[in-house]
Amino acid sequence: MNDLDFLSTVPPWDALPPEDLAALTSAFETCNFQSGQRIYTFGDRLDGLYVIRSGRVQVVDEAGAPLSTLGPQNTFGERGLMRDGRAATTATATAETTLLLLPAGRFRALIDADEGLRGFFARARPQKGSRPPSLAETRVATLMSRSPATCPPETTVAEAARMMRDRRISSIMVVGEAGLMGIITIRDITSRVVADDVDLGQPVTAAMTPDPVSLPPDAIGSDVLHAMMERGIGHVPIVGTEGLLGIVTQTDLTRFQADSSALLVGDVASAPDVAALALVTERIPRLLAQLVGTGNRHEVVTRLVTDIADAVTRRLLALGEAQLGAPPVPYLWLACGSQGRQEQTGVSDQDNCLFLSDDVRPEHDGWFAELARFVSEGLDRCGYVFCPGDMMATNPRWRQPVRVWRQYFAGWVARPDPMAQMLASVMFDLRPIGGDYSLHAGLQAETLAAAARNSIFVAHMVSNSLKHAPPLGLLRGLATLRSGEHRNHIDLKMSGVVPVVDLGRVYALRGELTAVNTRARLDAARATGIISESGGRDLLDAYDLIAQTRLEHQARQVREGGMPNNYLRPGALSEFERSHLRDAFVVVRRMQSAATQGRGVV
Structure with missing residues (x-):
């Protein structure tokens, strides 16, 4: 993977337009460090912003107390650069490490010109939960x-x-x-x-x-x-x-003490086979419970958990190629659903597809069918169960040349029937995971632009987003499921998180926003005026509360020795918690109503 493809997977660079990212990539310098070599010391003048390409870095504070252990795709050095240009921590390579360095001058010029990037790095300062949890x-x-x-x-x-x-x-x-x-x-x-x-x-x-x-x-x-x-x-x-x-x-x-997302990713990268990968992913529920228990926000936890799923997928692709031989033509494995949005929790199935080079020939499909089978079965063994809707690369429909994918998107936008709406909703959340990233370059922006111009399609997408209603009952109560295994519970996924996910997708469509993560979509919609400042703040707060409640529920189930799920009994919450959760659902319903009128003001 070249530096451009790599940076396109790393926030906040993954949100930049492809042409801007390509221009920025040339400014990064490559730096190599041996295990034990100091990168910088507290008080040093920083050379710039560091992005870990490979390896591992330990960051400690002025007194030498560990702050974080960082792995590939992690960024560091921004705190000192945002302050006075001097290092606020000490960083040391703990393995053979390759870093990409964005020079300090270029970094400052970039954040001065881009409010979104400035806000991202201002929020990225080390704080509670940004490092592996401690026993204390x-x-x-x-x-x-x-x-x-x-x-x-x-x-x-x-x-x-x-x-x-x-x-x-x-x-x-x-x-x-x-x-x-x-x-x-x-x-x-x-x-x-x-x-x-x-x-x-x-x-x-x-x-x-x-x-x-x-x-x-x-x-x-x-x-x-x-x-x-x-x-x-x-x-x-x-x-x-x-x-x-x-x-x-x-x-x-x-x-x-052994379980941190960085260590799990490292164990995934060195796993020799699928059985070893499955042993690593068995530790994810425990990691989730630890991350939640030590005060991490939901967007941090889900991002770290998704990073592990991405690493597992890439390792399976590598193991598959080792078994099958070199691919006959370039390909790209993409994830959709919660993995695509980087919002995985303790309950995740797999949603994926394959983009193939337009040079692919019919006789090549056997190789790609075997690769898809190997990876999907491997993901299933690792706890990412098969998609019940068969939205997987093992389905020939979702294993096609790029030209066919373009036809898919064009057809769904032009003829927005219910099935097209469902498929478009899934595919708007696509994110490249491994392979030739150039196969996806430009397709998202191209599709967003075409879809945004089609008012009928937009109207159908808005209508589709209202299919999942918040669980609000009469007399300020919460509406629970009336039958089945989870009777008298609320579904925090389908009735809680999904309505906001759907709204975020509508905002992204209306504003041609390239962000895939739901919270990033809401933030961008507010910043660009797609929704009002007050409505955006309320919806972000509501989403944070709902998503955090869901994660805390799952973490509690793990700590009690059970399997995490999305079904919460309202009686498990205090009256105070129930009241605030209901208020959050009211905000979501209000924003759904505003969306049907083509506005974000509430």
Whole structure:
């Protein structure tokens, strides 16, 4: 991938018009650093803005405290450049690293001339949640394993040992009528029973550690670590007023500290096969819960989670090419849906397609069909389940030369029937993931321009955006689902997030805005006057609340040992939270009504 193709995947450069990005790319300089080599030191005069092409960089503050570990596509140095031109941090390469450097003078000229870029970098200053979470910021409720294995005091040592073996665990809590009595671990059995040749038929109370050190659920991760270090233990029960709630082990702490989006991306990049990739993606729900639990905003969490999906897709493409050989003609793999918008959460299916060079011949389709099968099946094994609507590159309809894709878009715009509306809605969210990025260059702007000129098409898109209504009931209540598995719940995706996603797409169409991410679309629509300043602010606030509530719901499910979904029981919220969520839905409905009248003023 050349520098132009690379930068077209990196915010905020990915939002620039193709001709502007091409001109800017030539200004970037390539810099190479060895592992351990200092890039700059706190107080140094900065050479410019850095974008990581490959490798890894650690950023620390003036006192040497870690702020972030950055990987490919991350940008750094903007804080000092926006202030006085001197480094506000210290940056060191922790692996062989290639950086793209935009000289300081060019960077300043760029942000002086572009308010959008200036706002982006002003918001990008390090703040809480912009770095991997620390134990000192994390409550044990995020770390602990819930429903730990327990046994009554009369259980024999042999029975406890078999329980640990069968469940592949290292400890069991001994619980009596009065609550937690003790803990027995594999180390206890080794040192107190086997080493001393003690009868395995004796009660577990003879080998357990009685009255173990425990912590309350409002303790923080560093409390656990300090307790373990001070007392030489590897298991800390978490006990509240209602009794035993969970347990934190050394393995939990190690796993927590090992999981960051940058580390997961690094593990993805080095995975030798699909099975190894699936082991990495198993860690995503835990990462999501950690990111939410340490105060990250929804757009940060979903971007980081999507970055992992992008890396998985590119790794599968590389593994597929290694297995099938070189592609017969250039191709481009694109994602649509939530991955295309960089809004993936803990629940994601796959929506993708293939653009093929117009030089492709019929005999080449076998190669691309095999590549699509390999990648889609690999994504499914990694937790990105098959699209129920078959919007995947495995479907020949979505694996076509660029000229056919142009015909698709032209036909959907010219004949906006319901199916065309649905397909156009999906395809307006397309984002290149891997391959020859030039195959997509110009197509989005070309299609937006044609669609915006067709008033009938725009009207149909607005009508289509109203199919998903916010869950508002009578008498200031929330309307819940009336039947099915999720009866008495609200669907935070289809009734919450999707109505705003649809509005963002309409605004992008009306303003020919190239942003694909929903929040970026809303921001751009407000900045360009597509919607009013006040309406835009209200809608952004409403979207933030709905999307954040959805993520916090999923994170809570993960922490409780369940699988994340989009269905929230209103009773799980406080009256205060329900009131604010309803107010957010009212804003969305109001903006939907304004959209039908061709205005954004509310």
